[in-house]
Amino acid sequence: MEQKPQATPEDPAKLAQFQARIDAGESIEPKDWMPERYRKQLVRMMSQHAHSEIVGMLPEGNWITRAPSLRRKMSLLAKVQDEAGHGLYIYCGTETLGVDRAELVDQLLDGRAKYSSIFNYPTLSWADIGVIGWLVDGAAIVNQTVLAKASYGPYARAMIRICKEENFHKRQGFEIVATLAAGTPAQQAMVQDAVNRWWWPSLMMFGPSDTDSPNSAELLRWKVKHKTNDELRQRFVNLTVPQAIAVNLTLPDPDLTYNAETKNWEFGEIDWAEFHEVIRGNGPCNRERLAARRAAHENGRWVREAAEAHAAKQRRRSTEAA
Numbered sequence: 116m117e118q119k120p121q122a123t124p125e126d127p128a129k130l131a132q133f134q135a136r137i138d139a140g141e142s143i144e145p146k147d148w149m150p151e152r153y154r155k156q157l158v159r160m161m162s163q164h165a166h167s168e169i170v171g172m173l174p175e176g177n178w179i180t181r182a183p184s185l186r187r188k189m190s191l192l193a194k195v196q197d198e199a200g201h202g203l204y205i206y207c208g209t210e211t212l213g214v215d216r217a218e219l220v221d222q223l224l225d226g227r228a229k230y231s232s233i234f235n236y237p238t239l240s241w242a243d244i245g246v247i248g249w250l251v252d253g254a255a256i257v258n259q260t261v262l263a264k265a266s267y268g269p270y271a272r273a274m275i276r277i278c279k280e281e282n283f284h285k286r287q288g289f290e291i292v293a294t295l296a297a298g299t300p301a302q303q304a305m306v307q308d309a310v311n312r313w314w315w316p317s318l319m320m321f322g323p324s325d326t327d328s329p330n331s332a333e334l335l336r337w338k339v340k341h342k343t344n345d346e347l348r349q350r351f352v353n354l355t356v357p358q359a360i361a362v363n364l365t366l367p368d369p370d371l372t373y374n375a376e377t378k379n380w381e382f383g384e385i386d387w388a389e390f391h392e393v394i395r396g397n398g399p400c401n402r403e404r405l406a407a408r409r410a411a412h413e414n415g416r417w418v419r420e421a422a423e424a425h426a427a428k429q430r431r432r433s434t435e436a437a
């Protein structure tokens with residue numbers, strides 16, 4: 116049986132030189148030497164991020180035809196189109212690490228790749244669209260503004276561009292939430308119900324607690340991450356609680372209390388069993404989301420084949436012309 120090539124231990128001198136570059140705050144570019152483990156971690160994280168953007172279009176896309184006004188429809192359309200662009204942009208960034216996008220997409224479609232747990236929850240009312248913009252994109256902004264300083268150049272630069280659009284996503288979401296929260300009793304009940312359903316899954320977007328995060332130590336050492344999962348989660352809670360208070364919404368956490376000393380909003384225990392169940396594929400919408408992506412991929416086969424045929428024709432023409 117053919118022996119799998121053993122991963123060669125990296126040259127200690129090269130590793131030390133690489134770490135010195137990281138510690139000096141240098142940006143690592145695609146053609147630079149990097150430890151295989153650094154490359155693998157980035158492929159894992161960036162491809163999952165890209166998958167999340169693409170799958171993230173589904174819950175919101177579900178409401179484009181049912182938006183309550185042309186203005187809301189246009190704003191939601193723009194947001195969903197932005198998410199598609201974010202996914203393609205991050206796939207391009209991942210390809211700079213020498214991986215093939217088709218392989219990454221196959222990993223998603225056959226269930227080998229992760230994407231953010233948050234997108235496995237259903238969007239049951241229009242209020243969900245506002246709450247997703249406010250909480251989910253709000254959480255993404257907290258995370259991605261820090262990732263914009265990641266040591267891997269293409270990823271950091273992608274984040275800078277993406278964060279500009281995320282800010283629009285959050286603002287349009289919070290406007291929907293504020294409008295409903297100041298609306299009729301039925302609208303207030305609708306938006307409060309959405310907050311009740313999306314609050315805890317939004318906290319789960321930041322990953323497991325620091326004590327249960329196998330990748331964080333390495334990613335922090337290599338300055339891919341600059342903050343831990345719990346630090347980012349706490350920053351998100353501190354930002355969001357005053358916003359909920361401002362629009363008279365109640366966050367579904369009886370343990371939420373302000374600590375004047377640490378200036379943190381302390382919050383209750385996250386249901387990690389739910390988190391791990393959703394990641395294992397047993398969330399409310401996991402099967403539906405993958406089925407939708409598989410159908411879209413199948414329906415797009417003819418486009419890929421036509422593009423490939425056109426490219427082959429162009430290649431033949433340029434060979435004949437040479």
Ligand code: 3HC
Nearest residue numbers: 164167229230231232252255319320321322328329330331
């Ligand atoms: N959903 C699914 N999987 C998750 C997860 C989540 N919310 N949180 C953690 N995980 C997985 C990790 O991928 C890892 O599994 P793996 O080793 O098989 O990949 C495992 O749980 C342990 O977690 P770690 O904390 O060790 O993993 P990381 O150090 O990678 O941290 C992360 C997890 C914080 C999600 C980090 O990967 C990250 O910041 N990724 C980039 C940002 C991103 O992907 N955001 C997802 C949302 S995209 C989005 O919000 C789009 C916006 O437009 C709405």
